[in-house]
Amino acid sequence: MAETHSLQDMRQQAAVAAKVFIQRDYTNGTVCQFQTKFPSDLETRIDKQQFEETVRTLNNLYAEAEKLGSQSYIEGCLACLTAYTVFLCMETHYEKVLKKIAKFVQEQNDKIYAPRGLLLTDPIERGLRVIEVTIFEDRSLTR
Amino acid sequence: MKNCEYQQIDPQALPTPTPTPPPPHHHHHHHHHHGHDGDKREEPNRLRRKWEVFPGKNRFFCGGRIIVARQSGVLPLTLGLILVTSVLFFIFDCPFLVKHLTSCIPVIGGVLFIFVVITLLQTSFTDPGILPRATPDEAADIEKQIENTGSTSYRPPPRTKEVLINQQVVKLKYCFTCKMFRPPRTSHCSLCDNCVERFDHHCPWVGNCVGKRNYRFFYTFIVSLSFLTAFIFGCVTTHLALRAQGGKGLVFALQESPGRYPSLSNLVICFFSVWSILGLSGFHTYLVASNLTTNEDIKGSWSGKSGAECATNPYSHRNIFINCCSVLCGPMPPSLIDRRGFLPVDEYAQTSGTDIELPTLAAKSEINVCTQGTKGLLESATRSPLLSTPCPQGKPQSAHTCPDNSPTVNSDPSPELSTSCGARHTARSLSDTSPPRHTKTRSKKSKRAALHIPNPAFDDPASPTSPDAGPSTKGSGQKGATSASMH
Numbered sequence: 001m002a003e004t005h006s007l008q009d010m011r012q013q014a015a016v017a018a019k020v021f022i023q024r025d026y027t028n029g030t031v032c033q034f035q036t037k038f039p040s041d042l043e044t045r046i047d048k049q050q051f052e053e054t055v056r057t058l059n060n061l062y063a064e065a066e067k068l069g070s071q072s073y074i075e076g077c078l079a080c081l082t083a084y085t086v087f088l089c090m091e092t093h094y095e096k097v098l099k100k101i102a103k104f105v106q107e108q109n110d111k112i113y114a115p116r117g118l119l120l121t122d123p124i125e126r127g128l129r130v131i132e133v134t135i136f137e138d139r140s141l142t143r
Numbered sequence: 144m145k146n147c148e149y150q151q152i153d154p155q156a157l158p159t160p161t162p163t164p165p166p167p168h169h170h171h172h173h174h175h176h177h178g179h180d181g182d183k184r185e186e187p188n189r190l191r192r193k194w195e196v197f198p199g200k201n202r203f204f205c206g207g208r209i210i211v212a213r214q215s216g217v218l219p220l221t222l223g224l225i226l227v228t229s230v231l232f233f234i235f236d237c238p239f240l241v242k243h244l245t246s247c248i249p250v251i252g253g254v255l256f257i258f259v260v261i262t263l264l265q266t267s268f269t270d271p272g273i274l275p276r277a278t279p280d281e282a283a284d285i286e287k288q289i290e291n292t293g294s295t296s297y298r299p300p301p302r303t304k305e306v307l308i309n310q311q312v313v314k315l316k317y318c319f320t321c322k323m324f325r326p327p328r329t330s331h332c333s334l335c336d337n338c339v340e341r342f343d344h345h346c347p348w349v350g351n352c353v354g355k356r357n358y359r360f361f362y363t364f365i366v367s368l369s370f371l372t373a374f375i376f377g378c379v380t381t382h383l384a385l386r387a388q389g390g391k392g393l394v395f396a397l398q399e400s401p402g403r404y405p406s407l408s409n410l411v412i413c414f415f416s417v418w419s420i421l422g423l424s425g426f427h428t429y430l431v432a433s434n435l436t437t438n439e440d441i442k443g444s445w446s447g448k449s450g451a452e453c454a455t456n457p458y459s460h461r462n463i464f465i466n467c468c469s470v471l472c473g474p475m476p477p478s479l480i481d482r483r484g485f486l487p488v489d490e491y492a493q494t495s496g497t498d499i500e501l502p503t504l505a506a507k508s509e510i511n512v513c514t515q516g517t518k519g520l521l522e523s524a525t526r527s528p529l530l531s532t533p534c535p536q537g538k539p540q541s542a543h544t545c546p547d548n549s550p551t552v553n554s555d556p557s558p559e560l561s562t563s564c565g566a567r568h569t570a571r572s573l574s575d576t577s578p579p580r581h582t583k584t585r586s587k588k589s590k591r592a593a594l595h596i597p598n599p600a601f602d603d604p605a606s607p608t609s610p611d612a613g614p615s616t617k618g619s620g621q622k623g624a625t626s627a628s629m630h
Binding site: 019021024026027028029030065066067068072073075076077079080083084085087092093094095098124125126127128129130132 | 257258261262265274275277278280281284306307308309313315323326327328340341359360363457458465468469471472473474475476477479480481
């Protein structure tokens with residue numbers, strides 16, 4: 001390939017060793033929850049407690065987004081009365097929580113995962129199917 | 144992975160000519176060279192949005208804000224019928240009724256009409272809850288997991304996973320097109336070639352799938368439509384009755400009224416549609432109250448029809464009120480396909496050689512290949528002969544994707560998909576049962592051809608598209624279902 005974009009250069013420096021996918025946990029129905037089981041590939045890289053804490057917080061945030069509470073009912077009824085045109089102007093509760101989640105993931109990456117050569121991908125970028133954890137090779141850490 | 148990228152951009156225009164391009168690509172290559180030098184400088188700044196490379200059979204408008212199924216079905220007909228009926232009502236019946244009754248009538252009619260049109264458009268243009276396809280890494284990971292748990296026998300391991308949801312065993316199937324295990328209540332619509340969450344059915348009248356995100360719009364649409372048709376029906380009847388009172392009977396009244404033919408035809412249309420749409424609304428009210436989808440109801444997943452011993456719906460909250468609230472007033476889930484997002488830069492860098500003036504057909508299918516999977520090598524090999532025919536539109540990055548895109552790209556059964564496609568096609572040809580489709584009969588003709596054929600054999604609620612191939616009206620069938628299941 002003739003041209004290499006600068007971002008690709010960066011990625012080539014830290015070669016991807018593996019990717020781990022945390023799948024969804026459907027035991028409570030179709031609400032968005034992820035499995036808290038600690039994947040074996042991450043054993044050498046990160047503390048089990050730490051990781052489970054991250055996943056559990058994510059699960060709580062998603063549960064908050066999908067919560068069927070009085071606020072969501074009021075929002076829903078109001079939307080129905082206006083033929084759902086409010087969705088075009090207002091930001092829904094879910095979207096607000098998604099922004100919170102994005103910030104949380106960013107924060108976790110900066111503080112905990114990047115120093116260990118890992119990268120968490122926000123699940124929304126994978127269609128809320130998986131949490132993708134990219135494991136970079138140790139080589140990049142010793143530079 | 145890197146290999147995949149290399150192969151993928153090979154046939155496409157690179158700044159340097161490819162060493163041995165396959166013959167079909169020659170004229171493509173020539174085509175590039177003209178505009179290429181001028182555009183080369185602009186290319187790095189031209190970012191592409193994700194909707195332009197969307198692999199499903201959908202069309203996008205307004206820069207990705209509006210999404211419809213590729214076959215818009217009879218949406219124009221639905222809109223037209225609603226418009227014509229309402230306009231006739233306003234022109235011919237309202238003046239008389241305003242004079243003799245009250246002037247609220249056009250107001251109520253107007254409000255209902257606007258409600259109906261808005262919810263119809265929202266149902267048609269909203270993303271129903273499409274699940275984006277698995278990235279190549281994810282697909283490879285799942286394949287690995289399947290192989291690990293699979294047997295070493297000749298038979299490929301069954302691609303199902305069982306999960307326990309609220310103490311109920313639910314089987315998750317593997318989707319060969321999207322390369323992932325489908326979440327519960329998700330189904331793959333073959334008309335749109337997408338997995339849709341909480342898939343209800345594909346409605347040709349609305350021209351879109353009905354799924355998690357637009358079910359509430361759809362429900363509001365049919366409920367308000369039944370109010371509207373009942374209202375118009377009532378008003379027209381009142382109009383004719385009032386005229387008949389004043390004059391010498393109904394026939395004379397009809398003769399003297401200025402809009403007798405429009406009023407009569409309105410009456411007839413409304414009479415037949417009221418029953419079918421009321422029936423449909425009733426059916427869906429039942430579904431909402433028990434938190435079921437049309438798909439599940441037809442297949443009998445939770446009623447024990449399909450052989451499960453004591454299957455109950457694990458998603459129901461066991462309370463009608465809570466079920467209704469959660470389906471209709473719950474939080475609005477976001478669109479997962481991120482239509483207007485920009486393609487990530489590294490993917491773009493792979494396709495940096497792509498000439499913008501290329502027909503969208505070629506560009507789309509190439510990026511399709513990259514995202515389809517590491518086994519995309521095979522796919523690119525089989526698909527490249529198809530790229531020789533340029534898209535007739537040939538316009539660069541127009542707001543409308545070339546409608547001819549999809550048939551050549553998506554209907555190509557690549558080696559690994561051939562089994563599933565073949566299975567689907569044979570299943571389709573074997574049983575000519577119709578899918579959980581919707582028909583709002585507004586004409587006498589289709590009402591007579593009332594058939595309700597359940598299709599428990601189907602995995603995906605798919606069917607060959609032929610809107611006029613005797614659409615099965617759900618009018619009578621639904622009422623039957625409703626009366627049967629509502630004890």
